[in-house]
Amino acid sequence: MRQLFDRDTWIEIFQSINKNKLRTFLTMVGVFIGIYIYIGLSGASKGLDNGFEKEFETVARNSMFIWAQSTSKPYAGFKTGRQIQLKLQDAEVLRRQVPEIVALAPRNVRGVFGSSPGVITRGLKSGNYSVFGDFPEFTKIATKRIYDGGRFINDDDIAQERKVAVIGERTQDELFDEDEDPIGGYIEIDNVNFQVVGVHKFAGGGPFDNDSDIFIPFTTYRKIYNTGDNVAWFTVAAADDADVVAVEQAIKANLRRIHKADPTDEKAIGSFNLGEVFKKIFGFANGLTFLSLIVGIATILAGVIGIGNILLISVKERTKELGVRRALGATPSEVRNQILIESLFLTMLAGVIGIIAGALTLKGIDVMTQNVEIPYSNPTVPVAYVIGSLLLMVMLGVLIGLIPAQRAVSIKPIDALREE
Template identity: 50%
Template sequence: MKFLFEKDTWQEIYGSIRKNKTRTAITIFGAFWGILLLVGLLGAAKGIENSFNSMFGDFATNSVFISGSRTSMPFKGFQEGRQIKLTTRDVDLIRSEIKGIQFVVPRNATGGQVTNGFKTGNFTVFGDFPLLDKVQKKKLTDGRFLNQKDINENRKVCVISDGIYKELFDKDEEAVGTYLKVSNISYQVVGVYKSGRFEGKNNLHIPFSTFKLVYNQGDKFQWMVVTGKQEFDIVQVEADVKLLLKNIHNIHPEDNRAFRGFNLGKEISKVTGFLTGMQFLTWFVGIATLIAGVFAIGNILLITVKERTKEIGIRRALGATPGIVRQQIILESLFLTLLAGSLGIIAGGLILMLIDSQDWLTNPTVNIPIILIAYSVLVFLGTLIGFIPAYMATIVKPIDALREE
């Protein structure tokens, strides 16, 4: 250990590096690039995952969105092109007939002019059930979400997103308890929530029953969110629901255009698989690049040892033991590895900070333990590879080394 703290040891390492600056740069580039690639790709994968979660994270992952469209095939006397309207009866039958159903949430939406005093804006007005808060959890900042009493009594109440709050209210103004005019009908604000990116920032929610009366929807609605239990395949649940709806509405079994659908569970599975594959590829490429970089360090040190054969012979003749020579070469290998790893981590961190500042991805980060593991692997390999040139330096006899030209 005393060898590590001797001034001459580090002066010799510094002299060797300074003497061959270009070679030193080439030596450390491979390991530097390997850990930079590892940090950068892992951070990017995490950023993609965070971006996806920020967009869909509020929704129950095992969900599918289904809406009525137009038929593309004639069936049982009905012509093609018939518009299909979903009804509350469909919801009841889905709940009772389809296995694996956890929630079925019918929804309506329309555009509406919303006014608060002299401030006005055009926003999306949703007609919803309280059950929506279980399927798409609302991050309330004030008040509450819709409840069953609002539905039963057809109350004129609303829950607004923070986007509407910022446009129609002054900063720090109390919104809950005030009244907004939606298409000239007054609604009392009962809650404010932080909006996500999936449905936008300017949404207003009123009771489904109130929406039905105000906009004369009857028992019809525009689309529904069907959430399956976690142990059931949401793709199969979607297929079962659509088949049941085809039977209810007299649609040809092979007509695939009568209902539109977006299977969130299926898309999340795709993204999850992609992220898993990307992380595996990142580790594989990163570790392979690290190993290649470390071997490059070993090869360059072998060349350095060859060039310093005479110098090593002089040191041996002056009393330097094989152990001292070996330690010197191994320490030089370790130092170059540590330098390459440190620069790679710093550069990778700066790149991730740049990506984050530009909002290309959401919070692209790498866990500290992962960085420490990668760094430890690099140091271990760098030390290990140093034994090869160190051994080559010690097997040369001093008298032969002094004859080297």
């Protein structure tokens, strides 16, 4: 340990490196590239994880959207092309038949799927916006961030068919004055007065929502638009440990049975399984991390072996010098430690430079993607991964250094002094 802090040790190391600058540099490049690839790919996979978590941070991971379509096969006396209509009572059947469902919200809308948007007016201001008929349970699947002082639709709104509305940020900007509090104010939705009870911060709540959406109670919606028990689609969240694909198939199978569609008619019921998408994305990210680990270790190992070869050559070239040291009283352990410290120094130097370069690259990628609308954010590598890579380099540097170190120790002083 004392030899590590000895000035003469480091003078000798730098003299050795200085004699073989190009060869040493090219050998260190292998370790540098290995750790650089590892940091880069690991950070890239983490950025992908972070991006999708941020993009869908308000939506349940195991969520899906189910809607009805036209049949593509004749069944039970019905012809091909029959349009299926989901009903409110379907929700109760699904809750009973598919126990993995933890939340299910029937939804209706104007302004999506080609339907006419709701005409919203307030005084002399007006606009066309999507109007959703929702249940409070929807927030268990897609959380709505409500500004202070407001709220989302509650059970009393549903039971009493209240004319209350939750508006979006853009709706507030376009219908209310800048210094005006919209909470408690009134807007007209298709000539019906509604009191504003909340303003939601848009953060993504599914593939159909945006920052101008207006939410009203489902029961009020069906009364105003005369939709009865019709439902446009179901938003569903499955249990965390559930197989989201199996849950999706079970829901669709039950809906085909309820609405008398052929059990094999995959086109009768449409769906978008966000849980499956999440699973694939995070599986890809984990695979990328694993790939970075394999490629990084292989490249680092190749680089470290190269450093070992350089040290073997160095030992051969320094045979006479080592013999003189042994003749002057240097112990075998001192000679061995000299070579091991040199091996460890070259390995760690290349590794640290690779880590710094990788971190700077990830920072540059983060800056470039901040204003780009892609699900990518804050590509970083966990500290544990960096520490683990450093420990790996220490271990490899010591192990590979043992070979030239043992070669140096095996040199007999009398033979070394004869070396020309």
